[in-house]
Amino acid sequence: MTLLSRADESLLARWWWTVDRKLLFILLSLLSAGLILSFGASTPVAERLHLPIFYFAKRQLVFLLAGIAIMIGVSLLSPRMIRRTGIIMFFISLILVMLTLIMGAEYNGAKRWISLGSLSLQPSEFLKPSFIILSAWLCAGAMNDQSFPGRRIALGLFILSAGLLVAQPDMGQTVLLGLIWSMQLVLAGLPLFWIGLLILGGCAGLALAYLLIPHVTSRIDRFFNPASGDTYQIDTALNAFRAGGLFGRGPGEGAVKKVLPDAHTDYIFAVAGEEFGTFACLIILGLFSAIVLRSLMRLTEEDDPFTILAVSGLIALFGLQAMINIGVNLALLPAKGMTLPFISYGGSSMLALTWGMGMVLALTRQNRFERRSSLGPGVWT
Template identity: 55%
Template sequence: MVSRADRSLFSEWWWTVDKFLLVGVLFLMFAGVVLSLAGSPPVAERIGLDSFHFVKRHIFFLFPTIAILIGVSFLTPRQVRRAALVIFVVALALMFLTLFFGHEVKGARRWISLAGFSLQPSEFMKPAFIVLSAWLFTESTRQSDIPGNIFAVLLLAIVVSLLVAQPDLGQTMLTVIVWSAVFFLAGLSWVWIGALAGLAAGGIVLAYSVFPHFAGRINRFLDPSTGDTYQVDTALESVLHGGWFGRGPGEGIVKRVLPDSHTDFIFAVAAEEFGILLCILLVLVFAFIVVRGLSHSLKNEDAFVRLAAAGLFLLFGVQSVINMAVNLNLMPAKGMTLPFVSYGGSSILALALQMGFALALTRRRPETGRLTLRRMRPAGAEV
């Protein structure tokens, strides 16, 4: 048992970190291992690998994931900001190199090999970018002579340019949505709102005109007869096949022909084998993490902490909603993982960094103003 009288670094962390948020994230990690056992063997067998190849790798990545989550949560807000700057610069450099030296998969260059591991730099860029944007918005409001909003827009333009060049329109949309939400929370004027809305609409129209695969996904969503909807249709069949209580662990049938059952469509596998009730539980856990995190962040008196933490939890929540909506055919298909549940080394490590930042920012800290007042107040004086 950790005593409150103990002034060690671990004791301070233990009594200030939100344990409910931590348990929620760890629950999702555990669910990811269980669902990896359900969804990944058919995929591994189809491509000639050992049945538990992806399960073993998922568990292998789980150890550094937990270490990153816990370790990063020890940081102070200033250390979070500095770490985000370093990670952002490195991730941008790797994203640029990926365009020339990355692996091409289905016409996209998003992964680069480092020390024998395949890394997706854009996954690590997202949380760092949100933290830096929050800091720039905060500085813009604190000091009118610092053009923080302009710098934030320039950073967004650089990030969007690199993502579109890969191309990765799903991550582009996710990043822009969350960045815009943080900007809104920072108190942007209606002029900015109108300009951003116009740019977003123009960007969607341009992407529809320039990228055939993007246009194809929207067309198939609006009218399934215009193209191949096999994966989405199979995912829906998997959900319906499970009913309320599922067919049981390892008893899924439709999952065996679902191409990305271990990554983008793991939610459909959960529905088939464990039922709609488990899916509802997962939705509730995701919602709990986001709502509790936003509640903590919006109560914080530090503007930077408030914006950065809110942005990180929104990033987590929007990504979750997009993945589950695609599984249920509620929006056009996008290659996006379900946080901590889907298989993917870069994804789970980057999410650990993201939620580590969020836990660090939402830790309970003494209010500086009140502490100063108490020190200055004479003994026995009334408030």
């Protein structure tokens, strides 16, 4: 890359000198850490299922390489192309989420996956970043043209998306999507009255979920009163952190991955704590924090509404999902099956999140002429 001159007008050269290389390096570092943890955490799971010992690790390597290719490829796109692909992907994802309710594979009482031969696709993972792009476009349009009902259209699409996620059921993804969309509305200048109604609506939705959905009731009850149900998974995860101490028991020496069925997905942070210790966990937290802060810092010089709303939403998705996963591992939040971005095993999650961060890299590129010319005179170009 050092051979690329600033005078070079090729697409790759312009990308290299305008992309946030520090953010790109941090993202690649987190992806590398995830691959290392995946090789250690997934081997006992493969053995229990009578699969080749590195079955999940090799698949994760394929997902990672494909994800890096997607992230870099998407980061080459203009804001106009980001917007168009995001909108198209939203409607494709919406249709696929509908199909999961009809022909989706059921796992633990939920229909969230579509089987594609030896692979499984979770459409809701792609619905989240694509909805963020569509919502940012609609809200930005309303900010530029007061007569355009962008917020009302976004509300209708959110209700449709949330309804489909609840039907799977997947309350965690529904709450996450609702939080991010609400944040976008606040950034878009939503009046305080409507913000208050949003808060009341969110609280009412959570209350109804607690009263009407048994597994939500069970998880919240166990969080506030562990004696009310089985807390084996979280107790085991906490014991893993205690056993790891400051420096860990050593790579491959952990016990939690041998007894937790979801050690390579939902509880991979506990594996990191046991084998590599508290310091390693703090480094992982530092990488997540650096990604969020670095991305938000790039927005301080930005005045385009679509870019601000889209990047803020995508970074909120990345950061909140990490916070929820880590919070569950540390018993700070009720149990929820949500992956740790770039760390947990899972093809849909890896590809969707790398696509999302590719869009962040594209929208935060420091190329003002390209950004304005790609947008044209307004967000509708």
